[in-house]
Each structure stands twice: as structure tokens, then as C-alpha cells.
Amino acid sequence: MQVRLPKRSFSEALAVLERVVPxxxxxxVLTNLWVEGQEDGLILRGSNGEIDLELAVPAEVDGQGARLVPGQLLGQVVRGLPGELVELALQDGELTIESGSFKTRLATAASDEFPGFEFAVDSLVNIPARELSRAFSRVRYAASSEDYRAIFRGVQLELHPGRLRAVASDGFRLALYDVSLPIEEERKLVVPARSVDEIIRVLERSEGDVSLGAQAGHLTLAGDGFRLVAALMEGEFPDYERVIPQQIALEVRIPAALLRDSLKRVKVLADRSNHRLDLIFNGEALDVVAEGEMGRGSEALQAEVVAGEAMSLAYNAEYLLDALGPLASTARLRFSGAASPSIIQDEDDQGYLAVVVPLRV
Amino acid sequence: MQVRLPKRSFSEALAVLERVVPxxxxxxVLTNLWVEGQEDGLILRGSNGEIDLELAVPAEVDGQGARLVPGQLLGQVVRGLPGELVELALQDGELTIESGSFKTRLATAASDEFPGFEFAVDSLVNIPARELSRAFSRVRYAASSEDYRAIFRGVQLELHPGRLRAVASDGFRLALYDVSLPIEEERKLVVPARSVDEIIRVLERSEGDVSLGAQAGHLTLAGDGFRLVAALMEGEFPDYERVIPQQIALEVRIPAALLRDSLKRVKVLADRSNHRLDLIFNGEALDVVAEGEMGRGSEALQAEVVAGEAMSLAYNAEYLLDALGPLASTARLRFSGAASPSIIQDEDDQGYLAVVVPLRV
Structure with a gap:
């Protein structure tokens, strides 16, 4: 088998797979990549046991064949190639890679040692890759990294009639993102957060629609030049909607970047154990204050009051910053009280909603 | 005491000091910075016990005073400040920092807890900061990180009539850099490599000349806006000049970047234990070859033969790459034989000379 393809697309595909391949x-055997010449391109497959990923790279291919090649090594070799074109040849169990004045010969293994891939997609919904990527990436931060309540180590993907929702929580905070889509059924799928990180990377380099399906405990995604299967977690989130407050005592608007920058400055002085940072609203005035063993920091900002009264709230500064992280323009903050959950939303991206619980002080 | 100064110069000075301050x-007490208002500026001092560094930052100062402030914290606060101007005030043992809408109050400690600084410079030679920085940074890589023969964990600075030399070695390779300077005496000073790294950073932001001195086991440097004292190592290097070969069997010229890029590509295939990489010279042809458990890589290059015959040499690829690292234009390589030291020089920077010993194969 002989293959000719641009170094650039080969190297980009390998970079995505290298992140998955341990x-x-x-x-x-999982440290290998499956390299296969097909009629219209080169097929590359890798797996970490939780995610199986297949990428198709357009290439000129003569003949057929599939072998296993050490994944990290192949990535390193291809990244360093001097030419813009790469020629691969598979013969007698050796893979030869040539480009410009450089030539390498790699030992390979038989492809039948690799675990089987089940890339068949039982499609539930088609969704633009970018929308799905955005939904996952906006909520990912809120997933738990603790073993306690293991289900919170995943991101829950919910299919509801007319919309798809991604939601993550660690029991202390919550983030959700809604996308309107012509869906008919109800379904909940919990994807491990580590797999979500890789899925986001694959989606970010994809154009057009992705076909999303589920089968036998797996999420399946198929899009432009890729297929992906990710093992799902068992179970589903407890009812989280009841922590989203309905009674709002104060609602304000403030540019998200302004508030974020101020929080970052002031939190430097916060207590190292609880990261406490206070927001003190009084009319249009907002004081951001933190005080710890090293001293005290404060900043005077202005916030537009939409409705409500003066209020002082204490938060874990990191949680507040995480919740503001996905916001691009103006933050809309709604407070139900100093000891009950607060809501953070983005005026220009109504799909996003975060809930942060104030510190008990 | 009250101080006004630009955030930018304050923050740059703190970044340099933060690297020194543990x-x-x-x-x-060493985790603190000494902050002192003087007539024409702010004096900042930090120490890690091996290097004492003082930076002077131009500022408007009213009154006088010196206090100790937690170093990392001060750096973090100042970097994040929203305005372009910073106002400091020292009162009742508290340092107030204001900038734009942000205000912080930091607890401080009395300055007499700090170790004494001996910044007096007994000048041996004046040298442009850039030249000294270049001399140190070109040879730094060759210093040893092993405890065996501890003196090689330093960089030796040699004053000879008419020139200054920096030299480093780990017993397997050697790098030296000569600068012509009107020096009259002979002197050898061995600076710990870790201190050399910090000295390079300080010199890189300095303009003009540096006054270099030595006193009581310390190197002293004083330049534009800084004074630095670094503890020296005891002893000096054994005679290293005898490893620089005099009999040359092959001399070639080759663009340094071309050779480096090729070595980086080919070494990916090298044996993981000895990093062996072969250079095979035959007329103008140079084959770069490596072979390990994963396969074989090779690249065909051309090198201009200045004098000599065909030769095959094996090296530790990392050592060869390190030695080529400082080269900007054309490498001049001189080989004394397959089992004896090789010389690497830069045609456009005659001050630099590296010696690498081939692998025994």
C-alpha cells in the first residue's frame, strides 16, 4: 500500500488522536494507532478504552492495508517532517515514511490485535458541531473532580422535545446550556468529563453537522471526517432544577469582563482556605472585597440595578470566576438572598445559566 | 512615606525579583521583599540566600521608610492593577496600594529582620551587560546537574589579560565563550549554575555597562538600576584546555539551522537509552541516521568539506543539539576522529567554542 498526503492535515489529525491515545x-496495544489506507483516504483510529476515535484524512491511496503503529512516535515523526508532502508505504510489516530528504522505517503490528470498534451510529439528532461543542464547553467546569457522588464527574446531555441541554454540577454549583433543536424524544446520557474534554477538541476542528446517537451504554458521534464512540456513565443526575431559585430579591447588569478582572485582582487577598470574596451592592455601587491573613483588597465598581434592594453576599471567588468564565458580554446576576443560590446569565447567550451558592458566613 | 510610579516598571521589576524570592x-523572612522609598525612586530587594538582588525603580517619593512585604503577593497584586499609575503609602506598618478603582492594604514587617546586604562593588572590569549575558547564556547548558564533581555545577568566569571567558562542562562536554576586554589581572570565579540563570535574566533587562567585582567569596554586579551579589563556589575547574583537540582529521561547514532541524527529526527514532545518532560524512554527502527499538530514521544532507576525509561518528543526539543550540548562522565542525573530541563553532560568533565527545560504539 502506498499513500500520499499533505503533512499538515496528517499532522493535525495525529495531534487530535495523540491526546486520546495513552x-x-x-x-x-492501545498505545498504537490503527493506520489504514482506503480508497479515498487514510483512516486513523485510536482508543483509550473509554473513547474510540476514528479520523479520515483525504489522501491518494494505492492498494489497501491496515497496521498498528506506535501512536506518539508517529505523531513526533510526522510533526518534524521537512517537506509539505508525506509518502507512506506499507510493505512486509514495515511502514516507510518519506518527506523531502528524510526517510524513516517503523516497525508495525498486525491490526487484528486491536479492540473492535463499533462506529455504527443510531442517530437521535443532528446538531451543528459548533453548537454541541459550545454546549459541552460552557458547562464542563462545573463537573466534580471528587469521587463523592460519582455521577457528578460526568456531564449530562439531555434530549427534550425541541431542545438539547448539557448540564454539569458538583453539588455546590451548577451550569447548564440549552440549544433549540427539532428533537422528539426524551433521553438522558451522562458522559464522563474526561471524555467531554476530548469530544470538545474533536468537535472544534469539525465543520457542519454531527449526528448524535446512543447505543448499548455508548454515545456515538459522526461528523465531517470523524466518528467517535464514548462510554457513558450509569445513572442520571438527581433533580437539579429545584436549586434554581424562582424568587429574586436583587437583579443587576454589569459588563462581564469588568467584573471578572476585578474579582481576579481582589481575590489575591482572599483567605487561602475558603477563598471568600464579598460582593456588596448598595444602589448602583458594587464593592468587591476580600480579606485574608495578608491584608485586605477592595474595588469600587458600578452595576446597573434592574430590580431589587441592597444586599451583601459572600462567595468562593473561584466558583464565581468559573461561573462568569463563559460570558462574552454583559452579565445578568440574580440573587435570591445572602444564604440561597444566585443565578448568573449572559445577556447575549441565553442558552447559558449558572447557579452558585453563597458561602455560609 | 508616599510613592507614585508607573505600574509597568513596578510590575517588571517585581517579576525579576519574584524569580529570586522563594x-x-x-x-x-526571605519570602519577603524589602520595599524602600528613597529620594529618587523605589528600592526593591530580595534574596534567596545565594543571590541578593536590588532593583531601583524611578518613582516620585515623599518621605522615607523601608518595610518588608510578602514578595509573591506584592507581585500578584501589582500585576493585576487596573490603572497605569500606582500609589503606595506606608503608614503604621501597613502598605496601602491604590490604582484606579482598586485599593489594597497589606500587612508588613520591620525591615531590620532582613539579612544584611553587602552591595559594595570592588570593580574588576566593566563589561556591556549584553556581552556578559551572552557569555553566560551560551555556555550554561553544558554545566552539570549531577552531584559528582560538584565544581561542574557552576559556570567558571575567567579574567585573563585582554579577555573574559565563561566556561561550563559536565566532564563529557564543554562550552566556552570569550569576550575581548581590557583586563589586566588573572582571576577565576565559579558561579553556581542556578545563580547564573537569574543573573542572565537581570542582565537581559539592563542597558549599558555592568561593573563586575569579587569580594569575600561573592561575585558582585552593578549596572543600570540594579546591584547583585552572588555567592561563589569554592575551587576551580581542572585543566580543560587539553580536551580541545589540536589535530583535525575532517572540517566541514553546514547551516546550523538545517543541521539542528535534521537532528531533531532523526533523533525521534534513536535508542531511548543512549540517544545514539550517527553522522556519516562521505565527500559532500552527510547522512544523519538513528536506529532504535521502534525503527530507523535517516536524512540525506549536504555539507561543505573544508578539509579532510570521509568519517563516521556516533553522538548522544541531545549533547550535539545542545552544542549547536547557540549557533545563529553557519556551523563549523571539526572532527579529530571517531573516538576523540569534536569541536563545534559558529562562523559569525567566534567567541563560542563547544567540545562534544563521540559515543564509544
């Missing part, structure tokens, strides 16, 4: 594994 | 120390 450098070491209790199942050493 | 975040934790068995001597906790």
Missing part, C-alpha cells in the same frame, strides 16, 4: 496503558 | 524557605 502513552502507557495496562493494555499496551 | 515562595517557601527554611528562613521565612
Amino acid at each position: 502513552t502507557r496503558s495496562s493494555s499496551p | 515562595t517557601r524557605s527554611s528562613s521565612p
Whole structure:
């Protein structure tokens, strides 16, 4: 088998797969990439046991064949190639890679040692890759990294009639993102947060629509030049909607970047153990204050009051910053009280909603 | 005491000092910075016990005073300030920092807890900061990180009549850099490599000349806006000049970047234990070859033969790349034989000379 393809697209595809393919594994075969010449391109597959990923790279291919090649090594070699074109040849179990004045010969293994891939997609919905990527990436931060209540280590994807929702929580905060879509059924799928990170990377380089499906405990995604299967977590989130407050005592508007920058400055002085930072609203005046063992920091800002009264609230500064992270323009903050959950939304991206619970002080 | 100064110059000076000031120390007072208002500027001092560094930042100062302020915290606060001007006020043991809408109050400690600084410079030679920085940074890589023969963990600065030399070695390779200077005496000073790294950073932001001196086991440097004292190592390098070969069997010229890029590509295939990479010279042809457990890589290059015959040499690829690292234009390589030291020089920077010993194969 002989293959000719641009270094650039080959190297980009390998970079995505290298992130999935483990450098070491209790199942050493997984450190390999499946490299296969097909009629219209080169097929590359990798797996970490939780995600199976297949990328198709357009290439001129003569002949057919599939072998396993050490994943990290292949990535390193291809990134460093001197030419813009790469020629691959598979013969007698060796993969030869040539480009410009450089030539390498890599030992390979038989492809039948690789775990089987089940890339068949039972499509539930088609969604633009960018929308799905945005939904996952806006809420990812709120997933738990603790073993306690393991289900919160995943991001829940919910299919409802007319919309798709991604939601994450660690029990102390919540983030959700809604996308309107012509969906008919109800379905909940919990994807491990680590897999979500890789899915976001794959989606970000994809154009057009993605076909999303589920089968036998797996999420399946198929789009332009890729197919992906990710193992799902068992179970689903407890009812989280009841922590979103309905009674609002104060609602304000403030440019998100202004508030974020101020929080970052002031939090430097916060107590190292609880990261406490206070927001003190009084009319249009907003004082951001933190005080710890090293001293005290404060900043005077202005916020537009939409409705409500003066209020003082204390937060974990990191949680507040995380919740503001996805906001691009104006933050709309709604406070139900100093000891009950607060809502953070983005005026220009109504799909996003975050809930942060104030510190008990 | 009240001080007004631009955020930018304050923050740049703090960034340099923050690298020296330890975040934790068995001597906790060293985690502080000495902050002092003088007539024409703000004096900042920090120490890690091996290097004492003083930076002067131009500022408007009313009154006088010196206090100790937690170093990392001050850096973080100042970097984040919203305005372009910073106002400091020292009163009742508290340092107030104001900028734009932000205000902070930091607890400080009395300055007499700080170790004494001996910044007096007994000048041996004046040298442009850039030249000294270049001399140190070109040879730094060759210093040892092993405890064996501890003197090689330093960079030796040699004053000879008419020139200054920086030299580093780990016993397997050697790098030296000569600068012509009107020096009259002979002197050898061995500076710990870790201190060399910080000295390079300080010199890189300095203009003009530096006054270099030595006193009581310390190197002293004084230049535009800074004074620095670094503890020296005891002893000096064994005679290293005898490893620089005099009999040359092959001399070639080759663009340094071309050779470096090729070595980086080919070394990916090198044996993981000895990093062996072969250079095979035959007329104008140069083959770069590596072979390891994963396969074989090779690249065909051309090198101009200045004098000599065909030769095959094996190196540790990392050592060869390190030695080529400082080269900007054309490398001049001189080989004394396959089992004896090789010389690497830069045609456009005659001050630099590296010696690498081939692998025994």
C-alpha cells in the first residue's frame, strides 16, 4: 500500500488522536494507532478504552492495508517532517515514511490485535458541531473532580422535545446550556468529563453537522471526517432544577469582563482556605472585597440595578470566576438572598445559566 | 512615606525579583521583599540566600521608610492593577496600594529582620551587560546537574589579560565563550549554575555597562538600576584546555539551522537509552541516521568539506543539539576522529567554542 498526503492535515489529525491515545496503558496495544489506507483516504483510529476515535484524512491511496503503529512516535515523526508532502508505504510489516530528504522505517503490528470498534451510529439528532461543542464547553467546569457522588464527574446531555441541554454540577454549583433543536424524544446520557474534554477538541476542528446517537451504554458521534464512540456513565443526575431559585430579591447588569478582572485582582487577598470574596451592592455601587491573613483588597465598581434592594453576599471567588468564565458580554446576576443560590446569565447567550451558592458566613 | 510610579516598571521589576524570592524557605523572612522609598525612586530587594538582588525603580517619593512585604503577593497584586499609575503609602506598618478603582492594604514587617546586604562593588572590569549575558547564556547548558564533581555545577568566569571567558562542562562536554576586554589581572570565579540563570535574566533587562567585582567569596554586579551579589563556589575547574583537540582529521561547514532541524527529526527514532545518532560524512554527502527499538530514521544532507576525509561518528543526539543550540548562522565542525573530541563553532560568533565527545560504539 502506498499513500500520499499533505503533512499538515496528517499532522493535525495525529495531534487530535495523540491526546486520546495513552502513552502507557495496562493494555499496551492501545498505545498504537490503527493506520489504514482506503480508497479515498487514510483512516486513523485510536482508543483509550473509554473513547474510540476514528479520523479520515483525504489522501491518494494505492492498494489497501491496515497496521498498528506506535501512536506518539508517529505523531513526533510526522510533526518534524521537512517537506509539505508525506509518502507512506506499507510493505512486509514495515511502514516507510518519506518527506523531502528524510526517510524513516517503523516497525508495525498486525491490526487484528486491536479492540473492535463499533462506529455504527443510531442517530437521535443532528446538531451543528459548533453548537454541541459550545454546549459541552460552557458547562464542563462545573463537573466534580471528587469521587463523592460519582455521577457528578460526568456531564449530562439531555434530549427534550425541541431542545438539547448539557448540564454539569458538583453539588455546590451548577451550569447548564440549552440549544433549540427539532428533537422528539426524551433521553438522558451522562458522559464522563474526561471524555467531554476530548469530544470538545474533536468537535472544534469539525465543520457542519454531527449526528448524535446512543447505543448499548455508548454515545456515538459522526461528523465531517470523524466518528467517535464514548462510554457513558450509569445513572442520571438527581433533580437539579429545584436549586434554581424562582424568587429574586436583587437583579443587576454589569459588563462581564469588568467584573471578572476585578474579582481576579481582589481575590489575591482572599483567605487561602475558603477563598471568600464579598460582593456588596448598595444602589448602583458594587464593592468587591476580600480579606485574608495578608491584608485586605477592595474595588469600587458600578452595576446597573434592574430590580431589587441592597444586599451583601459572600462567595468562593473561584466558583464565581468559573461561573462568569463563559460570558462574552454583559452579565445578568440574580440573587435570591445572602444564604440561597444566585443565578448568573449572559445577556447575549441565553442558552447559558449558572447557579452558585453563597458561602455560609 | 508616599510613592507614585508607573505600574509597568513596578510590575517588571517585581517579576525579576519574584524569580529570586522563594515562595517557601527554611528562613521565612526571605519570602519577603524589602520595599524602600528613597529620594529618587523605589528600592526593591530580595534574596534567596545565594543571590541578593536590588532593583531601583524611578518613582516620585515623599518621605522615607523601608518595610518588608510578602514578595509573591506584592507581585500578584501589582500585576493585576487596573490603572497605569500606582500609589503606595506606608503608614503604621501597613502598605496601602491604590490604582484606579482598586485599593489594597497589606500587612508588613520591620525591615531590620532582613539579612544584611553587602552591595559594595570592588570593580574588576566593566563589561556591556549584553556581552556578559551572552557569555553566560551560551555556555550554561553544558554545566552539570549531577552531584559528582560538584565544581561542574557552576559556570567558571575567567579574567585573563585582554579577555573574559565563561566556561561550563559536565566532564563529557564543554562550552566556552570569550569576550575581548581590557583586563589586566588573572582571576577565576565559579558561579553556581542556578545563580547564573537569574543573573542572565537581570542582565537581559539592563542597558549599558555592568561593573563586575569579587569580594569575600561573592561575585558582585552593578549596572543600570540594579546591584547583585552572588555567592561563589569554592575551587576551580581542572585543566580543560587539553580536551580541545589540536589535530583535525575532517572540517566541514553546514547551516546550523538545517543541521539542528535534521537532528531533531532523526533523533525521534534513536535508542531511548543512549540517544545514539550517527553522522556519516562521505565527500559532500552527510547522512544523519538513528536506529532504535521502534525503527530507523535517516536524512540525506549536504555539507561543505573544508578539509579532510570521509568519517563516521556516533553522538548522544541531545549533547550535539545542545552544542549547536547557540549557533545563529553557519556551523563549523571539526572532527579529530571517531573516538576523540569534536569541536563545534559558529562562523559569525567566534567567541563560542563547544567540545562534544563521540559515543564509544
